[in-house]
Amino acid sequence: MVAFPVFLDSYQQVRLSSSLVFLAHLLLLLLLQPGEVNSENFTVVGPGEFVLAYVGDEVEFPCHLSPYLDAEDMEILWFRSQAADVVHLYQGRRELYGQQMAQYQNRTELVKDDIADGSVSLRLHRVTLEDEGTYGCCFSSGDFSGEAIWELEVAGLGSDPHISLEGFKDGGIQLRCTSSGWYPKPQVQWRDHQGRCLTPQTEAIVKDAQGLFRLETSVIVLEGTHNNVSCSIQNSFLGQKKEFVVHIADVFLLRTSLWKSIFFGTLVGLLLLLALLTILALCFFEKQRRSQEKLKKQAEKDKGKLQMELDWRRAEGQADLVCVSLQRKTPF
Template sequence: MKMRPFSVSKSSEGSSSLLGYTIIFISLLVHKLDSAHFSVIGPDHPITASVGDEVTLACRLSPSMSAENMEVRWFRGQFSSVVHLYREGKDQYAEQMSEYRGRTEFLKEGLADGRAALRIGNIRLSDSGLYKCFFRSEFSYQEAALELEVSVSGTNPLISIEGYQDGGIRMVCRSGGWYPEPQSLWKDLKGQPLPSLPAKYFRDENGLFQTESVLIVTENSNQNLTCTIRNNILNQEEVSSVYIADSFFPKVSHVTAILLSLNLLVWGFSIPLPIYYLWKQHKEKGADKLQAGVYLNDQIEETLPQIHIIHFWSCFLFVSEKYLSAFVLRKARRFAEDVTLDPETAHPELWVSEDLKSVNCAVITGEQPKDLDIVDSYRCVLGSERFNSGRHYWEVELKNKTMWHLGVCADSENRERYKNIAPEGGYWAIRLWNGEYKALSTPRTTITLEMKPTRVGIFLDYEAGELSFYNLCDDSHIYTFKYSFFGTLRPFFSPGIHGSKEDAPLTIFPV
């Protein structure tokens, strides 16, 4: 029997071809999907930058593949907080945050290999923080996080001698303009650290840190000193050196020896006399009336020396206090400021002179306010000068004014924040009102003065946290506020409520 040759029909051939194409298409799709899976790799350490510089934030795809047709997004926090966006082959700025506009540049040179980099210029403190680098293809998306640390190196340290403490010299090292908090360290000539008081840190209105470190130097300790302020992020430091000569160390002078001797004499006489007086009083307690007159006379004779000694001791302390106050005042005057008034801050019912040195109330016939602690109640004006560090001194002439307020206040665009005249409200001031002097502390402090001041000296030591007032009629100390100041302070003046043609203005007196 003869067999027929094998043959394939046309319909069978079509089915085989379709099956083959389907297998090839699925294979290509699986390969494409498999190749679409990727991860994003960023730097494994924080990126550091200085304020004002530029920085490049880089990340890449793994495995390496083209990202030219992908979406590449840099954002902070939320997905919508866009730092920079690349999509559809070009930069997109519609969604970019306003603070980054004009400061970013997307570097596209490495996109074919899956490398993306973003350059940010004019770095600010607010740029510090966490960033996300996000890639999205047609089939997948991934992101990586990276951290930017913004830092600032501050000024060269200023070393100053600020008196005597604990048998040695109090040395203070100050520097400003740092971010974040720097490391402050005193060292000897060999570079060995010296024990010092814990450093203090303050932030100014720009968010930068000021530092203050205190070292007590004794005659037997190191006299060659360096103060180092270091920024550990940028690995940068500023150094100042000083040498303390023997003549600066406290010595017991002839005057001091005499005062100490007088002190011992006072105590030597004042202690036995009361004891002797009590013993004699007890001994003569049983004397008859005839001896009463003699006994009283003896009492007076025994008491008089004691009265003289107490009087001498009081005078001694009074003179010492006066001398110390005058000494501090002379030191404060070395930091004299040419303070002027800012007419933009003056109450509408105040008159400010053309030279910006005097202020007075217009003639007002309204009633006196019930609340003397409200700023607008008694009308004020601020000084043009702004202080956020250092020491500053100015003088104000009062003449024969019957009411006034003087001091400093916190600077603020919103003056409503500082209505309450007290330290917690941003005011540190003293006043004369209805013949009574008060420090506007919490609670109020009544001040007793031996002499009515016609000129007052004001001394602000920002870092020490002290605002002192002095009566320049006798160079006596009036009052000192102690407070940890923050932010910017401005001189504060109020000439009172009611004005008259005869009423003298407050005048900033040239030092």
């Protein structure tokens, strides 16, 4: 019976351990109740300090609780600069649009597949330059409220450069480069085949109605240059550029072909004009010849008639003289 007290001590230790485990589980359950969350124990994690979006694309703003907690019954708000500027509102297990700012209507989409784990995301469609600025997301439930803040930066990577032949000027060929849809203001550079910068003849970078930059620049390349010339446009904010290369030999070949076409076209036109003038001249002379022949025949005809009339009158006059002579010789 000496071991009996030891048995009681072991039993008491086991009972005490079970009680401690139960109390620990109970404490954990109390901590995880949404209505009794301690704001010091949970934080809201946003997408980061900065978010980059391209004009016309969509951007996503993910937010979650740390540590993860069911947020299905919480109020989740995405706002612009301040809470009163509502971008998107989730409340009472549904999305409310009555307080949403006009510029975000029909452009937001809530992704809540993992809301039970405290993770949600807001998609903003058709990004514009006006969307650039400060954003935040806020989780609130009972005594708990937390938010995350970030900056949305918007950029535009414009269209591919287009080089066109403008004509021949100052002993060389004038090339023009155009592109649009850039933001912020881009940098443009002409270069030859060796990478050397070419001084532009003209350069204009202006904003369009959407606030995006459109550029137009030209350069004169001297004749005899049978190498590549490039127009490069760079967005320094994105660290990206677009480039277009043209081969000068092909352009001058186009010039030769153009002048040949103009020469032969002019020559054919002159020949046709000469032939037409020749035909008109022949027709004119032929008409004049026929008119003269007709006048000549008419004159000869009139002359014959006049001669006949004159002969007739002479004959008639002689007959009258004979009659008069006869009358004088006849006695009464």
